[in-house]
Amino acid sequence: MREPTTVPSAPAAAWERLEAALTGTLLLPGSAAYESARHPARLQPVDQRPVGIVRAADGADVAAAIAFGREHGVATVPRSGGHCYAGRSSTSGLLVDVTPMDRIEVADGRVTVGAGVRLGPLYDTLEPHGRTVPMGTCPTVGVAGHVLGGGLGFLGRAHGLASDRLVAAEVVLADGRLVWCDEAHDADLLWALRGSGGGQFGVVTSLVLETVPTPATTSAFHLTWPYEHAAAVIGAWQAWAPQAPDEVVPELRLVVPGDRRTAPEVSLFGMVLDADAQATTGLLANILDAVEAEPTWVFHEQGPYLPAVRRLNLLGSDLPPGAVPTDLKAGRSEFFRQALPSPAVSALVERLLTDRMPGYARECTFFAWGGAYDRVPVDATAFAHREESFLLDVTTVADDPTPQVRSAAQTWLAGTWDVLHPWGAGGAYTNFPAPGLEDWAAAYHGTNLARLRAVKRRYDPGDWFRFPQSVAPAEA
């Protein structure tokens, strides 16, 4: 396994020269601004303190940071929204925070975003234009990290991944060069940026995305049942969701809190795009018939798309930028091409209840795949998972991440994966990285791995941008 480069620091005069070269700012340990900026959006497996933070205002700032890092042997690690579960945007080297690059320009059906833009402001800016981009729901996730690793969301079955909409990008390479890549220039770099995961080929400073029309109207729904009906809900979901029409976006989530006083539950939530309320009522009635149990909570609302996204995002938790995170999330994902057979469903339902302990909750989310996700050829972009039926994401969320809780959560995750993995297709979602994943290169990149390694050799032959699960350059 290739570890990131880290070296304690550099002489004071070198830091002064770096600061003088920047349009943006340099934050060093000891200041309040450094303390606030060093925290990513999620608590990380290891709390790393960068030797410095460059808040980059443009590509020249990024190039200056990389030049400094190379001269002093200090890793330079980009961070956009800081939501990476695996801590890949944290470092004990020099953190390159691209947040100040936050311009958004809309023209000719495309949007150009600085690498520091978050999903929420992008959605809000596009809304008056009647346009949007297929991407996730969390408003503080960074567009850069999200798009570079794929980007699934409510419009994905109709329009594909966010990375499928990436048509050009500006990138600072490991040698300091600023390159523009699109279909006509450095097309292989663009290909690699479309879904292989951030932080491996250079620091992206801006991205151009094709927009899509905002759905005219949406039926949002959210049904919750007591956990005892989990197997029936999974059965109904598997028989319907993966084959549903593109405009139907149903997610299913099992939630088992650590605290035994809070009841576990199973939820079905999502939306039907451009649907009328009556059709969705009929669809939900079919599900209720299939489950054969009364839900404890039923929400169904017809209305515009963006408010529906915001409403459904209340199902997840999020922090405003700058807040210090306190809960630790760990997980594993895998794509599936066949339905889980009944014994596996029963084993999963039972597994979420096994050895519950206070301090961490367990969640299992089913995302329907197919539709436009699978209509893109496997080798058309770096994102390799194009023949899938659904994606399963199993996570633990520790609100009291003591060593004992962390260890118990990891043991539980590994055991749960033993239950599910035999039925999986072997692929893992790049935007849900799992540090303990065996054979991670094949799991993330499948048959695109060899080409990715060739692109890495061309653009970062010295493997400057690296982390324990990054693509290594092809051998000479």
Ligand SMILES: Cc1cc2nc3c(=O)[nH]c(=O)nc-3n(C[C@H](O)[C@H](O)[C@H](O)COP(=O)(O)OP(=O)(O)OC[C@H]3O[C@@H](n4cnc5c(N)ncnc54)[C@H](O)[C@@H]3O)c2cc1C
């Ligand atoms: C609360 C929450 C909700 C989420 N919801 C969804 C969802 O609905 N759909 C979905 O698909 N995913 C979702 N994710 C996963 C999310 O897409 C990934 O964690 C994504 O990588 C986050 O991007 P970021 O910029 O916020 O993260 P960061 O941690 O800043 O970056 C992630 C990776 O990209 C690299 N990177 C960042 N900026 C750059 C840059 N400018 N140039 C090159 N590399 C860069 C980093 O070094 C790191 O390796 C969610 C995550 C969280 C925590």
